[in-house]
Amino acid sequence: MRIHALVAIGASLLMLSGASFVHAVKPEDNQATREKGKQIYEHACLLCHGVDGRGDGPAGWFLSRYEGPRPRDFRGGSYKFRSTPSGELPIDQDLFRTVTQGISGHMPPYSGLSEEERWQVIAYIKSFNQGFKGPVSIALLLPNPPGPPSAAGIDNGRTVYIKYGCQNCHGDNGYGDGKEALDGNLKDTYGHTISPGDLTERASFKGGSSAQAIYRGIMTGLDGTPMPSYADTIGGNDKDVWDLVYYILSLSQERQ
Amino acid sequence: MFTRTSFLVVALSILGGALLTPLLAPEEAQAIPAFARKYNTNCMDCHTAPPILNAFGQRFLENGYQLPGTEDGGSTGKKKLSDLNLDDVNHYLGFRLIGNVTNSWRFKQQNPPGADAGTVENKTEFSFPNNFVVFAGGTVAKNVGFFVELGHDVAEGGAEVERGFVTFNNLGYRDLAHLRVGKFDPNTFSSYATVRQQLGEIGESQRGNCTAFAPCAFNRVGLAPSAFATKFYGLYDRSGNALSPFAASLFNSGAETGVDIHGRPFGDWFLYQVGVLNGSHEHLSDSNKGKDVYGMVRFDYAKSNFFSASLSGFIYQGNSNAKVQTEEDVNWNRYGLSARATYMMVDVYAAYSVDKINKTPMGVAGLFDSTATGLTIGADTYVTNQTLVSFRYDNLDAGGMLDQRTSASFIGLQAKHFLRANLAIFARGDFNLRQSEGGETAARNLRHAFFSGIDVVF
Amino acid sequence: MTGYHRISAQALGRILVVVMFFVVAGLADWSPLLAAPQSSSESTGPVIVGRILYRGPVPAPTQLAVNRDTDVCGVTISTASLSVDAGTHGLRNAVVHVDLAAGEVSARIVFQSPAVVRNKDCRFQPHVAAAQMGDEVQIFNDDPVMHNTNIIVENSTALNVAMVAGGNPIKKRLKKLGLHLVKCNVHKFMQAYRVVFDDPYFDQTTETGQFSISGVSPGTHRISVWHEILGVVEKEVQVPARGTVVVDLEYK
Numbered sequence: 006m007r008i009h010a011l012v013a014i015g016a017s018l019l020m021l022s023g024a025s026f027v028h029a030v031k032p033e034d035n036q037a038t039r040e041k042g043k044q045i046y047e048h049a050c051l052l053c054h055g056v057d058g059r060g061d062g063p064a065g066w067f068l069s070r071y072e073g074p075r076p077r078d079f080r081g082g083s084y085k086f087r088s089t090p091s092g093e094l095p096i097d098q099d100l101f102r103t104v105t106q107g108i109s110g111h112m113p114p115y116s117g118l119s120e121e122e123r124w125q126v127i128a129y130i131k132s133f134n135q136g137f138k139g140p141v142s143i144a145l146l147l148p149n150p151p152g153p154p155s156a157a158g159i160d161n162g163r164t165v166y167i168k169y170g171c172q173n174c175h176g177d178n179g180y181g182d183g184k185e186a187l188d189g190n191l192k193d194t195y196g197h198t199i200s201p202g203d204l205t206e207r208a209s210f211k212g213g214s215s216a217q218a219i220y221r222g223i224m225t226g227l228d229g230t231p232m233p234s235y236a237d238t239i240g241g242n243d244k245d246v247w248d249l250v251y252y253i254l255s256l257s258q259e260r261q
Numbered sequence: 262m263f264t265r266t267s268f269l270v271v272a273l274s275i276l277g278g279a280l281l282t283p284l285l286a287p288e289e290a291q292a293i294p295a296f297a298r299k300y301n302t303n304c305m306d307c308h309t310a311p312p313i314l315n316a317f318g319q320r321f322l323e324n325g326y327q328l329p330g331t332e333d334g335g336s337t338g339k340k341k342l343s344d345l346n347l348d349d350v351n352h353y354l355g356f357r358l359i360g361n362v363t364n365s366w367r368f369k370q371q372n373p374p375g376a377d378a379g380t381v382e383n384k385t386e387f388s389f390p391n392n393f394v395v396f397a398g399g400t401v402a403k404n405v406g407f408f409v410e411l412g413h414d415v416a417e418g419g420a421e422v423e424r425g426f427v428t429f430n431n432l433g434y435r436d437l438a439h440l441r442v443g444k445f446d447p448n449t450f451s452s453y454a455t456v457r458q459q460l461g462e463i464g465e466s467q468r469g470n471c472t473a474f475a476p477c478a479f480n481r482v483g484l485a486p487s488a489f490a491t492k493f494y495g496l497y498d499r500s501g502n503a504l505s506p507f508a509a510s511l512f513n514s515g516a517e518t519g520v521d522i523h524g525r526p527f528g529d530w531f532l533y534q535v536g537v538l539n540g541s542h543e544h545l546s547d548s549n550k551g552k553d554v555y556g557m558v559r560f561d562y563a564k565s566n567f568f569s570a571s572l573s574g575f576i577y578q579g580n581s582n583a584k585v586q587t588e589e590d591v592n593w594n595r596y597g598l599s600a601r602a603t604y605m606m607v608d609v610y611a612a613y614s615v616d617k618i619n620k621t622p623m624g625v626a627g628l629f630d631s632t633a634t635g636l637t638i639g640a641d642t643y644v645t646n647q648t649l650v651s652f653r654y655d656n657l658d659a660g661g662m663l664d665q666r667t668s669a670s671f672i673g674l675q676a677k678h679f680l681r682a683n684l685a686i687f688a689r690g691d692f693n694l695r696q697s698e699g700g701e702t703a704a705r706n707l708r709h710a711f712f713s714g715i716d717v718v719f
Numbered sequence: 720m721t722g723y724h725r726i727s728a729q730a731l732g733r734i735l736v737v738v739m740f741f742v743v744a745g746l747a748d749w750s751p752l753l754a755a756p757q758s759s760s761e762s763t764g765p766v767i768v769g770r771i772l773y774r775g776p777v778p779a780p781t782q783l784a785v786n787r788d789t790d791v792c793g794v795t796i797s798t799a800s801l802s803v804d805a806g807t808h809g810l811r812n813a814v815v816h817v818d819l820a821a822g823e824v825s826a827r828i829v830f831q832s833p834a835v836v837r838n839k840d841c842r843f844q845p846h847v848a849a850a851q852m853g854d855e856v857q858i859f860n861d862d863p864v865m866h867n868t869n870i871i872v873e874n875s876t877a878l879n880v881a882m883v884a885g886g887n888p889i890k891k892r893l894k895k896l897g898l899h900l901v902k903c904n905v906h907k908f909m910q911a912y913r914v915v916f917d918d919p920y921f922d923q924t925t926e927t928g929q930f931s932i933s934g935v936s937p938g939t940h941r942i943s944v945w946h947e948i949l950g951v952v953e954k955e956v957q958v959p960a961r962g963t964v965v966v967d968l969e970y971k
Contacts, residue, residue: 048330055565063569064317113300117333170865228876231904233867238886
């Protein structure tokens with residue numbers, strides 16, 4: 006009897022702690038969470054993204070000065086780093102990834118915030134855009150990379166690179182010096198000149214430089230920029246995309 | 262304006278810069294020095310124009326080299342080795358090489374050897390590099406940071422630790438108190454930080470063979486912001502070395518040893534700073550009899566519209582921190598205000614300070630003005646994405662020995678072109694607005710000065 | 720009620736077959752065909768017809784240099800953003816809309832035919848079109864070169880899709896209201912417009928500047944007209960319970 010009671014109490018405690026652990030990592034998106042997120046935002050994010058989330062914080066201008074990209078406008082602006090189709094809002098995990106990893110060359114990684122704090126600030130950031138109150142966007146299926154890249158695959162990747170028109174912006178050798186870039190034709194949706202990624206330098210991959218991150222960037226595009234989504238037009242031709250991913254990765258050396 | 266030789270040199274150096282441009286030009290540069298490397302980001306996250314900080318960089322600095330709103334000193338960008346969390350060395354180390362390829366001065370030299378008094382001298386020389394700085398900074402653990410700066414002045418030779426301190430951050434609760442211990446620049450957090458300027462300080466030229474507690478004239482004054490300068494003629498450190506009226510001092514010295522605390526206990530709009538120093542001009546091997554204390558408060562507005570503004574006030578109380586010609590101690594104090602407003606490409610800042618000797622020593626009574634003021638107004642603006650134009654106005658109403666003191670006003674202009682984010686060439690001109698006034702003193706002797714040089718940070 | 724007779728089972732069977740035929744036909748997406756009778760049956764209410772006029776100077780078409788794919792696109796592309804009928808002064812490619820107060824807007828009556836964006840000869844065709852929110856936009860690439868179709872609404876990407884030569888056409892629902900700027904980043908001279916409304920009370924002017932809008936409730940309404948160069952003009956109009964009201968608007 007006593008043992009049973011102890012076991013029961015122990016079990017319920019375990020369940021409780023388990024439950025509270027789950028809540029601690031990703032808190033429910035409610036007023037209290039957003040309030041905590043606001044406090045974090047005002048210290049960590051406001052200086053670039055501005056008090057209203059318009060991307061016009063007091064330090065926001067200097068990053069690219071007269072050019073782009075400027076800090077993200079959270080109210081209606083397009084989100085670059087998504088796993089969702091073009092024109093859609095990101096899912097929470099996309100925002101979490103960007104907050105954690107930062108954006109190479111532009112935004113520092115905020116892995117110094119605890120997981121819970123990151124979720125709290127994401128809840129607050131989402132409150133700037135009414136669209137997040139609607140149905141959650143469906144992420145594209147992002148498969149795991151197939152086996153190791155083959156020489157033939159990388160050769161095919163080069164062919165795909167040309168077929169997909171990558172060289173128009175990223176240049177024939179991937180230096181980010183394509184004709185459209187050199188002619189200054191590439192603008193973001195605000196009309197600011199922006200430069201395409203240098204595919205020979207992994208620090209230039211703003212959405213991450215893993216094979217999967219590059220695959221995601223190609224399939225979803227970077228909204229707000231000229232980089233289009235390839236998911237629909239090439240639908241079903243997954244092998245070509247992976248070959249392209251491995252070709253792109255072959256242009257840069259792995260460091261660290 | 263220039264002699265033929267100096268004109269040639271200036272022209273050649275500009276041409277040289279122009280020739281370098283296509284070699285090094287476009288391509289958006291990724292970030293360079295240590296912190297940018299560590300966070301894999303861009304210099305411009307923290308700077309308006311290096312070394313001037315923007316609002317984000319300011320908070321990063323206040324937070325002891327941790328991202329604002331975090332205590333990431335123990336983790337971000339680090340490798341875990343046993344119980345150590347270490348950054349890569351290149352996340353700690355930074356270098357700055359700065360130099361005027363051309364120094365071109367035009368001034369009236371006082372009694373040059375073998376010449377008549379008042380000879381006008383044009384002096385043009387190459388002097389690159391002027392300064393090479395190695396700095397190491399960062400965090401060693403959560404809320405524990407450090408900074409060491411080793412400077413090598415090429416003209417004077419030798420290397421010395423210009424600044425070196427450790428920080429303990431977020432004591433009590435977040436942003437309540439941050440502690441610095443070591444040799445640091447007191448005026449780090451006010452609206453106009455002494456060591457972070459586009460038109461940096463340029464040293465004076467002394468006539469040489471100065472003896473202790475005797476007036477020692479300068480051939481030409483230095484070019485330091487007047488609000489930060491010593492301002493008094495006939496003031497000496499405790500060993501009798503004459504203090505230059507145009508060199509940075511007190512709250513605005515480049516580095517002194519002590520302890521200081523700053524924080525934002527009431528939110529982002531208010532910053533306090535209090536500190537105790539061994540004494541002013543310790544670099545001349547001199548500590549005060551008593552400690553000097555200072556306090557600073559700063560009010561911030563930084564919300565949106567690419568706009569920020571701040572207003573700061575500071576008080577520095579010296580304690581037997583200088584002597585006059587008669588070797589009598591004085592307490593030399595400073596009261597100042599500084600302000601700054603930044604809107605998109607334009608950054609405007611100003612500082613005004615009043616220096617007071619709290620009691621005129623008997624020996625110089627009636628011969629000594631115990632009040633002096635300095636005003637500096639500066640502005641930087643990006644005229645293109647890579648070109649920064651800077652302006653500085655200085656007015657120094659000098660105090661001190663009435664028979665020596667000479668007030669001065671200068672205007673400085675600089676154009677700086679960033680070939681890359683970490684590599685800039687610049688040309689600077691400084692003009693003496695009071696050169697036509699009578700008298701033959703250092704403050705009048707300098708007609709104008711022209712510099713062209715390179716600034717590299719990596 | 721006298722001429723009433725019973726329907727035989729046989730007749731019922733025939734009717735059923737006919738109905739089935741129409742159902743199947745309907746499923747087979749004959750919507751353009753079906754839309755016509757439906758909209759005519761719906762237009763028992765008032766109809767607003769009119770003409771958008773412009774008498775100002777009409778510049779000659781601009782010749783834009785083609786910077787790539789000249790074998791497909793040609794060396795220059797002529798753009799006539801201001802197209803005015805010489806005889807009638809009717810302005811083409813203006814979008815006319817009846818702004819109803821909230822609450823007056825009836826439910827969606829009929830889907831328009833799909834909004835099409837065709838990449839053809841390095842142009843977007845049609846150059847201007849209006850559509851209703853929720854309509855399907857279909858994007859085709861008929862050219863043997865790679866395009867992208869980048870649709871921007873108020874500084875945000877509504878859709879930016881690569882159109883690889885020979886790739887699949889794109890079908891997406893229009894989810895945003897307002898002016899849609901359509902661009903190709905590969906060919907910077909390619910530009911088009913779509914205007915998306917949340918009701919069906921809009922039309923686009925013909926070569927002679929004519930438009931016709933039906934299904935509007937009676938009352939005083941504002942008519943607003945958008946043109947890519949000339950901007951917006953507006954006019955109040957009294958709409959009767961039935962019949963046709965003629966409204967001409969002129970860009971001054």
